[in-house]
Amino acid sequence: MxxxxxxxxxxxxxxxxxxxxxxxxxxxxxxxxxxxxxxxxxxxxxxxxxxxxxxxxxxxxxxxxxxxxxxxxxxxxxxxxxxxxxxxxxxxxxxxxxxxxxxxxxxxxxxxxxxxxxxxxxxxxxxxxxxxxxxxxxxxxxxxxxxxxxxxxxxxxxxxxxxxxxxxxxxxxxxxxxxxxxxxxxxxxxxxxxxxxxxxxxxxxxxxxxxxPKVNEEEVELAGDGRRSLGSQISDLLKNKHLMSGVLAEFFYVGGQACVSSFFIRFSEKVAGFEEKPASLYLSLAFLGFMVGRFTGTLLMKFFNPVKLLVTYSVINIILIVAAINLQGTIAVYTLMAVWFFMSIMFPTIFSLSIRDLGSKTKLGSSLVIMGIVGGAVIPPIMGRLSDATNIQFSYLVPGVCFAMILWFAIKNLKVKKIEIVAGH
CATH class of the missing domain: 1.20.1250.20 (MFS general substrate transporter like domains)
Structure with a gap:
């Protein structure tokens, strides 16, 4: 060709x-x-x-x-x-x-x-x-x-x-x-x-x-014994505590990211009195911060341990969420916008840590981690229920808990010195 x-x-x-x-x-x-x-x-x-x-x-x-x-x-x-x-x-x-x-x-x-x-x-x-x-x-x-x-x-x-x-x-x-x-x-x-x-x-x-172009993708055995059933291989992976903690961390990350993004305009209206259109502009700028965070995070990982960076970013996001819950006016919106920057490295870093040392089971293990994306379907309704019962500002406690779970996962992996970061969601 x-x-x-x-x-x-x-x-x-x-x-x-x-x-x-x-x-x-x-x-x-x-x-x-x-x-x-x-x-x-x-x-x-x-x-x-x-x-x-x-x-x-x-x-x-x-x-x-x-x-x-x-x-x-x-x-x-x-x-x-x-x-x-x-x-x-x-x-x-x-x-x-x-x-x-x-x-x-x-x-x-x-x-x-x-x-x-x-x-x-x-x-x-x-x-x-x-x-x-x-x-x-x-x-x-x-x-x-x-x-x-x-x-x-x-x-x-x-x-x-x-x-x-x-x-x-x-x-x-x-x-x-x-x-x-x-x-x-x-x-x-x-x-x-x-x-x-x-x-x-x-x-x-x-x-x-x-x-x-013709693609000659090599068949990769998902386990040491290629004759074993898919169900048996999945059963083995479900017993891998490290992998399953990674699936759980990705579940909370995607759920937390969806919560922070999806209710941002409502938050801006209620807490700072913004109208919809200006709030959508601020949201666009927040996503720009996310993209900038990806590039700067990749650069920082050349000089700092990615796991320590994940710990640091998780702690910062917990602090920012607590501040956004308690502040009023435009400063609360700006505080929430900063969360995007520090979310930027989370998905690929969690993913890379989760599938570390899986060897021939990496491909199937990766599929299980990707299934953790279902957190984006499960966690926002919990935040919606809490918002209906209290208010939109207090409901941001839900993504705060999500970042706390990511911090727990990162701390568990602090002994890891080096990982290969894969492309993120």
């Missing part, structure tokens, strides 16, 4: 990192938006994260089986089509203003993304010169960070209306007026998601028409 065609394949795969990063980081915009449009509690609005992250828990293994039969390219095309269909479903969901319909559409979108992540992460390392595999995946991951920064900015611009009715304003409206207002709010997602659907569909067509 010519170098130009190989570069075209790499460029298309890299674009996938941007697409799923953009979709995932629209959730902090959708949560406050659909809370208004569908008149939801904080708990109900948190199910947006649940519908999204549960797909990451349920679909990777079926996706891997699908790609065994149809290849990486087939998996990418199928994932993009699911993504496109799910985004298009937002149009009828908004037309009938049905929250369950929105959640179903999100699940379809993220089912597609689960296929994309399952295919793109290994494929970007397998296409091209093996010596530059690490550089390629880190370059691709940088587009994921760019998408995370742009999503709340563009989502706030094109989806959020900036108008939140007070209880008095709602009461002053007739039933017809209120219904018309809520329908108008819901309709603002239609055009943006139709555009997303069309763009994703066009990328699917480009992938279909592009010749991908």
């Amino acid at each position: 010519s170098k130009d065609k190989s570069l075209a394949a790499v460029a298309l795969i890299t674009s996938l990192f941007f697409l799923w990063g953009f979709a995932l980081n629209l959730n902090p915009i959708l949560i406050p938006h659909l809370k208004k449009a569908c008149q939801l509690t904080d708990f109900q609005s948190s199910l947006i994260d649940s519908a999204s992250y549960i797909a990451y828990f349920l679909l990777p293994i079926p996706a891997a089986q699908f790609m065994k039969k149809y290849g990486y390219k087939g998996g990418i095309i199928f994932g993009l089509l699911l993504f496109s269909i799910g985004a298009m479903l937002f149009y009828p969901a908004a037309a009938v203003r049905n929250y369950a319909f929105f959640l179903g559409a999100l699940f379809v979108v993220f089912s597609g993304m689960a296929f994309l992540e399952t295919a793109a992460n290994p494929l970007i390392t397998l296409i091209g010169d093996p010596k530059s595999a690490t550089q390629r995946i880190n370059f691709a991951q940088s587009f994921n960070g760019l998408a995370a920064t742009l999503a709340p900015l563009l989502g706030g611009m094109f989806i959020l209306s900036g108008k939140t009715l007070s209880a008095a304003e709602e009461k002053a409206m007739s039933a017809e007026q209120l219904n018309a207002h809520l329908n108008h709010e819901a309709a603002s997602v239609q055009i943006p998601f139709v555009v997303i659907s069309i763009v994703v569909f066009l990328v699917a067509m480009m992938v279909w028409r592009t010749a991908f």
Whole structure:
């Protein structure tokens, strides 16, 4: 295959990192938006994260089986089509203003993304010169960070209306007026998601028409005895206390990250009196801090033990969360924004520590750690319940507990002197 065609394949795969990063980081915009449009509690609005992250828990293994039969390219095309269909479903969901319909559409979108992540992460390392595999995946991951920064900015611009009715304003409206207002709010997602659907569909067509290099991925035995059943190998790994503590730490990290991000706009409104659109701009800046944190964290790891850095960042985030719970006004928002910077190294560092010394079981162990992403489906509803029972500011105690669990994991690994950091989520 010519170098130009190989570069075209790499460029298309890299674009996938941007697409799923953009979709995932629209959730902090959708949560406050659909809370208004569908008149939801904080708990109900948190199910947006649940519908999204549960797909990451349920679909990777079926996706891997699908790609065994149809290849990486087939998996990418199928994932993009699911993504496109799910985004298009937002149009009828908004037309009938049905929250369950929105959640179903999100699940379809993220089912597609689960296929994309399952295919793109290994494929970007397998296409091209093996010596530059690490550089390629880190370059691709940088587009994921760019998408995370742009999503709340563009989502706030094109989806959020900036108008939140007070209880008095709602009461002053007739039933017809209120219904018309809520329908108008819901309709603002239609055009943006139709555009997303069309763009994703066009990328699917480009992938279909592009010749991908042949990938000769070697079969790796998952355990010393290749004749052992998958269930037996998983059973052995479940008894590995170090690995399971890593799965638990990743569960709390993803759950904590989802909580901090998803309720940020609500926090900014209630604690500092920000309107939706300015709050979405601050959220975009926070995600920019996350991306900067990734680069600076990678640099710092050349000079400092990554485990000690994880301990330090965990302690700082616990302090920042406690401060955000107790402060008032703009300073509380700024304090919460700083959390993103110190979350930046957590996923890849926890992941790398978790699979250390697994040998031939590394591939299967990695799958178990990835399944810890389900924390993003489980923990935000707990925060939503607490917010409904108390207030949004106090509910940030939940991600504080998550960072405490990460600190516990990091302290347990303080004796580790050196690890190889893998690309992070």
